[in-house]
Amino acid sequence: MKVRLVDIAHARSGDKGDTANVGVIALKREWYPILVRELSERRVADHFRGVITGSVKRYELPNLGALNFLLHGALDGGGTLSLKTDAQGKVFSTALLRMVIDVPDAEARSLGLASA
Amino acid sequence: MKQVVRVAAGQGFWGDWLEAPRRQVEGGPVDYLMLDYLAEVTMSILQKQKERDPKMGYARDFLGAIESVLPAIVERGVRVIANAGGVNPVSCAQAVKELAAARGAAGKVKIGVVTGDDLLPRLDDLIARGHALANMDTGEPLTAVRDRVLSANAYIGSTPIVEALSRGAQVVVTGRSTDTALTMAPLRFEFGWAPDDWNKLAAGIVAGHIIECGAQCSGGNCLIGWRDVPDLANVGYPIVNAHPDGTFEISKHPGTGGRISVPTVTEQLVYEMGDPHAYITPDVVADFTTIQLESVGPDRVRVFGIAGGAPTDKLKVSIAYRAGFKAVGTLVYAWPDALEKAQAADRVLRERLDRLGLRFDKIMTEFVGVSATHGPLAGRPNADLPEVQLRFGVRGESKAAVERFTRELAPLVLNGPPSVTGFAGGRPKVEEIVAYWPALIDKTEVQTAVEVIA
Numbered sequence: 001m002k003v004r005l006v007d008i009a010h011a012r013s014g015d016k017g018d019t020a021n022v023g024v025i026a027l028k029r030e031w032y033p034i035l036v037r038e039l040s041e042r043r044v045a046d047h048f049r050g051v052i053t054g055s056v057k058r059y060e061l062p063n064l065g066a067l068n069f070l071l072h073g074a075l076d077g078g079g080t081l082s083l084k085t086d087a088q089g090k091v092f093s094t095a096l097l098r099m100v101i102d103v104p105d106a107e108a109r110s111l112g113l114a115s116a
Numbered sequence: 117m118k119q120v121v122r123v124a125a126g127q128g129f130w131g132d133w134l135e136a137p138r139r140q141v142e143g144g145p146v147d148y149l150m151l152d153y154l155a156e157v158t159m160s161i162l163q164k165q166k167e168r169d170p171k172m173g174y175a176r177d178f179l180g181a182i183e184s185v186l187p188a189i190v191e192r193g194v195r196v197i198a199n200a201g202g203v204n205p206v207s208c209a210q211a212v213k214e215l216a217a218a219r220g221a222a223g224k225v226k227i228g229v230v231t232g233d234d235l236l237p238r239l240d241d242l243i244a245r246g247h248a249l250a251n252m253d254t255g256e257p258l259t260a261v262r263d264r265v266l267s268a269n270a271y272i273g274s275t276p277i278v279e280a281l282s283r284g285a286q287v288v289v290t291g292r293s294t295d296t297a298l299t300m301a302p303l304r305f306e307f308g309w310a311p312d313d314w315n316k317l318a319a320g321i322v323a324g325h326i327i328e329c330g331a332q333c334s335g336g337n338c339l340i341g342w343r344d345v346p347d348l349a350n351v352g353y354p355i356v357n358a359h360p361d362g363t364f365e366i367s368k369h370p371g372t373g374g375r376i377s378v379p380t381v382t383e384q385l386v387y388e389m390g391d392p393h394a395y396i397t398p399d400v401v402a403d404f405t406t407i408q409l410e411s412v413g414p415d416r417v418r419v420f421g422i423a424g425g426a427p428t429d430k431l432k433v434s435i436a437y438r439a440g441f442k443a444v445g446t447l448v449y450a451w452p453d454a455l456e457k458a459q460a461a462d463r464v465l466r467e468r469l470d471r472l473g474l475r476f477d478k479i480m481t482e483f484v485g486v487s488a489t490h491g492p493l494a495g496r497p498n499a500d501l502p503e504v505q506l507r508f509g510v511r512g513e514s515k516a517a518v519e520r521f522t523r524e525l526a527p528l529v530l531n532g533p534p535s536v537t538g539f540a541g542g543r544p545k546v547e548e549i550v551a552y553w554p555a556l557i558d559k560t561e562v563q564t565a566v567e568v569i570a
Contacts, residue, residue, distance in 0.1 A: 010340040010379065014388035017253050017552065023386020025379065027340070051491040059392050061405050063421075064382050068389045076480065079552050080157050083444060083480040083509035085488045093339070095490045 001108040002100050002116040009035060011093035019054075020074035020089030022096050025066040030111060032065040038101040044069055047099050069096070118147075121306045123299050123323070123356040126185075127151040127198075128330030130158055130175050136330060136353050137181040141188035143369030146355060148302045151181060151198035152295045152328050159292060160436030160550040162202035163236075163267035173204030174289075179215055182287065189286060190221050197277060197298045201289040203236075203267055205229050206567075209289045213569060223570055228285025230276040232564035233292040235268040235433060235557070242561065249433060249555040258555065264438040266550060270431045270557060273398030274320070275311070276564040277301035283568045292434060294397055296324030299356060307360040311399075318402035318424025319362035321395065326366055326384055326419070327354040333366065333384035334415075335374030340383065347373025352415075363420040365412060376415040398431055398559070400424045430556040439551035440477065441518040444509035445525040446484070448538030451502050457533040458483055458506040464532050465508060468524055476512040476521075483507070505538065511549070518546050 005024075008031045013022040024039065026032040045056040054072025061068060075089055076082040086092065100116050108115075124146040126137035130153040141149055153175040166173030178200030188194045201208040209229040216225045235242065239262070242249065249258035249268075258265070269292035278301050280288045290298075300320030303309065309316045326333050334354045335345040352372025358364040366376055385404065389395075392404035401424055408421035449457040462481045469479070482488040484505035486497045510521045522544045529536050 010383065012337075012339065012383040012387050016388060016390060017554065021386070021389050023383070023389055025340075025382050025386065047493070051493060059389075061386075061392050063405055063407055064385060064409070066382060066386055068386055068392055070390065076478070077551075080549050081439060081442075081511070081551050083442060083478060083511055085482055085484065085507065091489045095493050098490065098493050 001103050001105050001113065003103050003108060003113050004116045005099040005101060006097040007114050009097065011097055013089050013091065013093035015075060015078060015089040018073055018075050018078035020071045020092040022069045022071065022093050023066055024069070024096060025064065029065050032062065034101070034103060034111070035067055036060060039067055044096065047096065051095070117308070117360060118306055119359060121148070121303060121358050122146045123148040123150050123302055123327070123358065125150050125327035125330050125354050126181065127153060128328065128332060129153065129155055130177060132330055134177070134180060138184040139369070140353055140355070141185045141194050143352070143372060146194060149185060149194055149196045150298045150327065151178065151196065151200060152298060153178065153198060153200045154202065154292060156434060156552045157436060157550055159203055159269050159434055160266045162204070163436065166203050171207050174202040174208035175200040178208065179211055182212055182215060183219065186216065186219055186221060190224050193286070195281070195302070196287045197301060198288070199290045199293045199295070199298060201229070201291045203234060203269070203291060205231055205289045205291045209569060212287055212289065225287055226285050226568055226570045228280025228283065228288040229567045229569065230272070230280060230288065230290040230293065230564060231567070232276070232562060233269045233272045235270055236265070239265065239268055242557070247557060247561070249435065249557065252554040252556065258435065258553065261437045261553065266436045266438060268433060268435045270433050270562045271398060272431065272562065272564055273297050274301035274304055275399070276566050278305045279566045280568060281305040283566065285568050295328040296321045296397055297399065299324030299327060300399065303358050312426070314400050314424040314426060315422060316362035317400035319364065319422040321397050321400060321402045321424070322404070322407055322419065322422050323356045323358060323364050325395070326381060327356055329384060329387065330354070331374060332387065333381050334368050334376050335380055338375070338380050338383055340379045345375050349373065362422065363418065366417045366419065368415055376417055378409045378411050378417055381409055381417050396428060398427060400427055429559050431559050431562055433555040433557050435553035435555055436550050437553055439549040440511060440513045441515045441546055442509060442511040442549055443518050443522050443544040443546045444507065445522065445544035446505050446507045446538065447525065447528060447536050448503050448505050449533065450535040450537065451500065454501045454504040454535070455483060455486055455497055457535060458504045460533040461506055461528055461536070462508065465524060465528065469521060472520065474517045474520055476510045476517065478511040480509045481506070515546065522546060
């Protein structure tokens, strides 16, 4: 089943120089393992291809049901150098939530996920 | 020893809600008011102000905040801790003293001033003695931009603030203290936490991180259930209710709007997060993967279980330097074919800049309403958009070239694609870019000092 990330997670993002961070938080604790499984560094780097110029680093926070991603080269130099509307990466979080992931039908049903 | 100490956040950045400090001290009992004014580039703005007038260089909003809470300070003993001092904490403290005197509180408010973070006067000496102050992101030594440096300040920790409190200061003014130190210092002071009690110090850091952006943990800028966050017009700013054992609850005053829940606090915890295992501060390295959250009542979240470890032997240094010029301008194109018209205007503009022989380090076009924030992830736009904003920016070393660019936008209204409006703001403003250069310095090179005036 196709599931929209925005239906199973919320998120907030911020900046450190030219790096944006996106913290993704499972809306229900039992959905966190899906995030851990599906949101690999590679998958997120693919998602942001053409949007960021650098690599993606992931950290796990099982205590918060959250993943933290560092997106390098995301902000056109960052801070005051950047010409971008979102120079401080404030809404990168919502760009990640556009992702659509595949969840096996049986698992999706047992976890009560909505189809995209 | 008190069993609970209440630290209220009243300002998440310079420019935050002017009402918040007064609402925090009048809305219910609090012991400390914490005001965070400094962002990465704020110090350089303040340095420019100080160059024009040696008495300036601090966050002037702070005086308004102090004026609004002066009765609470004098009558109820609420203490205020703020990094409003910027690059001139001494003048800031003097201004607070004069303000208190002018409002009939002469001599009633002891003011502590923390100095020692300003490295600008010592920069050449530090470089000469082998401190490269290399850019933490690029590895370049500071000598590459030395002649363009505007300000250089070490991020300092909670120790000098604790000293100021122990010497009776009721208002503590610092320069580039870390945001989190402003919250941790009163907890260290009240509970007598040892300087190597890493878990408790880490708890103080986490408390500081949760409230340092003001309402961003209490329903503001909150994505989860945003439609249902009650009464944002009357939003309550957060309060840390801390205990001697290092646990604490986040709350807000009764009758205020907003929301404090496990999800709203979690959103703030991940904000601007790097490696969660090592949140490095001058006092302690906190492990954010140990934080436990629990809802313990309406708009009340308990935070516990936090672990930390010894800090490094370095301090981070915030350096600001001149890095050329930029300008950004916008025009709005209307239906029909709004995006196509904006794209055509972009092509015309680029060709004209090119024919003028203007060279820039960067030219950037965004189509606001189509792809400005999500880029290609936004997908194909609706073919029937009512309007699209063309947002066009340039950046370069030559001020003249950037200035010339600003004259090329308005002519498009008459000599470019049709159905264009939204140019009433006039020519784009040329801005000098003051860029951020993060570096590290040995802790032994930075000596802070505390003075208490009345």
